[in-house]
Amino acid sequence: xxxxxxxxxxxxxxxxxxxxxxxxxxxxxxxxxxxxxxxxxxxxxxxxxxxxxxxxxxxxxxxxxxxxxxxxxxxxxxxxxxxxxxxxxxxxxxxxxxxxxxxxxxxxxxxxxxxxxxxxxxxxxxxxxxxxxxxxxxxxxxxxxxxxxxxxxxxxxx
Numbered sequence: 001x002x003x004x005x006x007x008x009x010x011x012x013x014x015x016x017x018x019x020x021x022x023x024x025x026x027x028x029x030x031x032x033x034x035x036x037x038x039x040x041x042x043x044x045x046x047x048x049x050x051x052x053x054x055x056x057x058x059x060x061x062x063x064x065x066x067x068x069x070x071x072x073x074x075x076x077x078x079x080x081x082x083x084x085x086x087x088x089x090x091x092x093x094x095x096x097x098x099x100x101x102x103x104x105x106x107x108x109x110x111x112x113x114x115x116x117x118x119x120x121x122x123x124x125x126x127x128x129x130x131x132x133x134x135x136x137x138x139x140x141x142x143x144x145x146x147x148x149x150x151x152x153x154x155x156x157x158x
Contacts, residue, residue, distance in 0.1 A: 017147075024124070031120045040113055041087040046072075048117060050080055051089060051106065055114035060093065060103030089113060 028045055036042040043051065053069060054061060061069075067077045081104065084090040089110035095101040106114060129137055 024128070027124055028121075031117065031124075035113070035116060035120075040116070041089060041109075043113075047080055047084060051084065051110060051114050052118065052121075054090065054104060054106050055111065055118070058105075060095075060105040062095070062101055062103060066104065084110070 025045060028048065032043050032045070032048060050066065050070065053066065063074075063077055063081065066072075066081075067074055070077065072080070081090060085092070088107055090104055091107050092102040092104055095103045132140070
């Protein structure tokens with residue numbers, strides 16, 4: 001993406017980040033539509049993110065842990081989880097360590113969809129980072145982390 005005429009490299013960084021995130025999000029939407037066309041449940045990108053997050057922890061997570069990790073409010077998380085449960089992708093089970101708590105886990109269908117989408121995500125990342133060496137990828141990660149740190153905490157994190 002070429003910088004806007006008269007702007008500096010520093011001015012263009014936000015535009016470049018936004019364009020990149022828009023393109024990546026578009027590819028994820030496309031992948032979700034393609035999988036839905038193959039019979040997979042229709043998911044929003046936010047539902048996919050929740051599915052991927054649950055899939056990283058086989059022991060399950062509580063709804064409170066998901067709220068904390070996602071930055072979403074309790075009501076929104078309740079709606080998201082209800083939709084995923086209705087489609088047979090997530091289930092609630094009592095926590096063996098504390099029967100008062102419920103753990104959320106992926107069902108077999110949820111794990112299968114997560115695995116499919118994870119493979120697609122890996123291909124997207126590989127294409128995105130093509131032509132970059134390991135040192136450049138590491139440097140990019142450090143720089144992106146610094147940009148994130150520079151933002152400071154969001155209003156929800158304060």
